[in-house]
Amino acid sequence: MKTIHYNNKTIHFVSTAHVSKDSVVEVKEVIETYLPDAVCIELDDNRAHNIRNKDQTKDIDIKEIIKSKKVGAFIANLILSSYQKRMADDLETSVGQEMVQAMESANAVNARIYNIDRDIQITFKRIWGNLSLFKKVNLAATLITSLFSKDEIDAEEIENLKESDLLFDAVKELDETMPDVSLRLLHERNYYMAEKIKSINAETLVVVIGAAHTEGIIEALNESHSISELNAVPQKRKRNISGWIVPGIIITLLIALTFKNPSVGFAQFATWIGLSAGLATLGAILTGAHPLTIATTLITAPIGTLSPFLAVGFFAGLMEAYQRPPRVSDFDNIAEDISKPKMWFKNKVLRILLIMIVTNLMSSVGTFIAGGSIIKNLFKF
Numbered sequence: 480m481k482t483i484h485y486n487n488k489t490i491h492f493v494s495t496a497h498v499s500k501d502s503v504v505e506v507k508e509v510i511e512t513y514l515p516d517a518v519c520i521e522l523d524d525n526r527a528h529n530i531r532n533k534d535q536t537k538d539i540d541i542k543e544i545i546k547s548k549k550v551g552a553f554i555a556n557l558i559l560s561s562y563q564k565r566m567a568d569d570l571e572t573s574v575g576q577e578m579v580q581a582m583e584s585a586n587a588v589n590a591r592i593y594n595i596d597r598d599i600q601i602t603f604k605r606i607w608g609n610l611s612l613f614k615k616v617n618l619a620a621t622l623i624t625s626l627f628s629k630d631e632i633d634a635e636e637i638e639n640l641k642e643s644d645l646l647f648d649a650v651k652e653l654d655e656t657m658p659d660v661s662l663r664l665l666h667e668r669n670y671y672m673a674e675k676i677k678s679i680n681a682e683t684l685v686v687v688i689g690a691a692h693t694e695g696i697i698e699a700l701n702e703s704h705s706i707s708e709l710n711a712v713p714q715k716r717k718r719n720i721s722g723w724i725v726p727g728i729i730i731t732l733l734i735a736l737t738f739k740n741p742s743v744g745f746a747q748f749a750t751w752i753g754l755s756a757g758l759a760t761l762g763a764i765l766t767g768a769h770p771l772t773i774a775t776t777l778i779t780a781p782i783g784t785l786s787p788f789l790a791v792g793f794f795a796g797l798m799e800a801y802q803r804p805p806r807v808s809d810f811d812n813i814a815e816d817i818s819k820p821k822m823w824f825k826n827k828v829l830r831i832l833l834i835m836i837v838t839n840l841m842s843s844v845g846t847f848i849a850g851g852s853i854i855k856n857l858f859k860f
Contacts, residue, residue, distance in 0.1 A: 480493050480505065480509055483697060485677075488679075488684060489682065489683050490676065490684045490685075491515070491685045492686045492693050492696075493577075493685060493686065493688070494688060494690035495688065495689060495690060496690060499577070500576075502577040503576050503577045505577075506580045506581050506687055507580050509685055510584035510588060510590070511587070514588050514590070515590050516590060516684065517590055517591045517592075517593055517683075518581055518582075518584070518591070518592050518593070518684070518685045518686075518687065519675070519676055519679070519687065519688075520592065520596075520687050521595065521692065522575075522595075524598075526596070526599060527582075527594045530575055530579055541805055541828055541831055542800045545793065545797050545835070546797070549600070550835065552607070555603055556599065557813055557814065557817050590685075591681070593675065593679055595672045596668060597668055597672075597710065601712060602663060602664060602667075604712045605663045605667070605711075605712065605713065606659070606660055606663045609663065609713055610659055610660075618657070653665065665691065665692070665695065666695060667709055668692065669695035669698075670699045670702070670709060671706065671709045672688070672692065673702070674709075676700065726784070732853045732857055733748055733853060736856060747849070747852060751845075751849035751850075752781045754845035755781070755783075755784040755842045755843075755845035755846050756776075756780035756781055756784070756842075756845070757845065759777075759780040759783070759845065760776045760777045760780065760838075762837040762841035763795055763837070763838050766824070766830065766834045766837050767830065768795065768834050769798070771802050775794050776791055776795045779795070780842055782794075783842055784845075784846060792834070792837075793835070795835060796831050796832070796834055796835035799834050804827070805828045805831070806827065809828045809829075810828060812826060813828055813829065816829060817829060
């Protein structure tokens with residue numbers, strides 16, 4: 480624990496590890512000892528609600544996630560949750576149990592509870608929206624690799640990670656290897672939580688926070704940051720042309736080929752559509768999609784081929800969600816199942832995501848094969 484005094488406030492920081500049993504005990508002891516007016520927790524309102532309501536998975540609607548195009552953030556959240564759950568299982572504890580304890584202890588001493596973290600969806604959007612294509616691929620690869628990591632960590636190592644020197648090195652490494660991610664995942668949240676703490680009208684506060692945030696928040700208390708700016712989500716350009724680059728190039732080449740040899744040009748167009756639709760449909764079959772999902776993939780693949788904003792995976796995933804709605808148990812087990820390849824075919828949530836990924840990927844493969852064929856034929860004449 481670390482105690483500081485700031486503007487007539489006494490603030491006790493409890494630096495935790497989210498899978499540490501010792502952190503749970505420390506949180507309880509600190510709150511019961513200092514009897515704070517307020518307890519600040521490293522959660523946003525939605526995550527706090529989910530922790531308090533164990534049946535919250537019943538409220539998740541995978542169809543709405545697909546329609547609102549939040550699949551990427553959903554998958555990233557699942558991967559991070561899976562990683563934490565594996566560590567928690569190794570240590571025979573639960574993820575975020577210290578936050579639950581903070582809520583219970585705060586209620587026991589009649590302290591006000593404040594969820595001071597930024598909405599996780601905003602954090603994901605700010606990370607993703609500010610990355611270049613190359614960095615997005617790199618981040619996605621890193622997340623996917625973490626799914627199948629076999630590294631194990633024991634309780635002693637978890638407690639050692641809370642030591643300032645080790646944390647400083649870890650934060651420094653993240654700053655150096657992924658500065659864009661580090662800024663928005665770590666530092667911006669430090670600024671945000673510091674501003675939230677400043678705004679609380681209380682003399683004595685206990686702040687239950689991940690150990691990696693403590694020093695950053697203390698520094699940020701003496702700085703000024705705008706909550707509205709930290710909550711701003713990068714706006715997509717109204718006329719984003721990046722999605723049209725590949726189909727635009729292929730269409731241009733097709734037009735040129737058609738002028739040179741109309742019959743070959745039309746044949747190549749049919750090949751392009753056929754390859755993309757055929758491979759996407761094959762992807763749906765290989766992932767065990769519902770027959771209506773397979774039919775939907777075949778029908779909508781040409782639309783996705785010509786329009787970057789209506790990808791075939793969107794239609795395939797949505798149809799699969801309607802035909803095979805996930806059960807509560809699918810959501811309950813998802814953090815564990817996501818790291819097991821065979822469970823991607825059994826867990827209905829994961830199968831929907833798998834169908835979306837594979838049909839999009841296979842359709843893209845068809846587009847690139849067709850593009851190569853068009854270029855080859857163009858220079859024949």
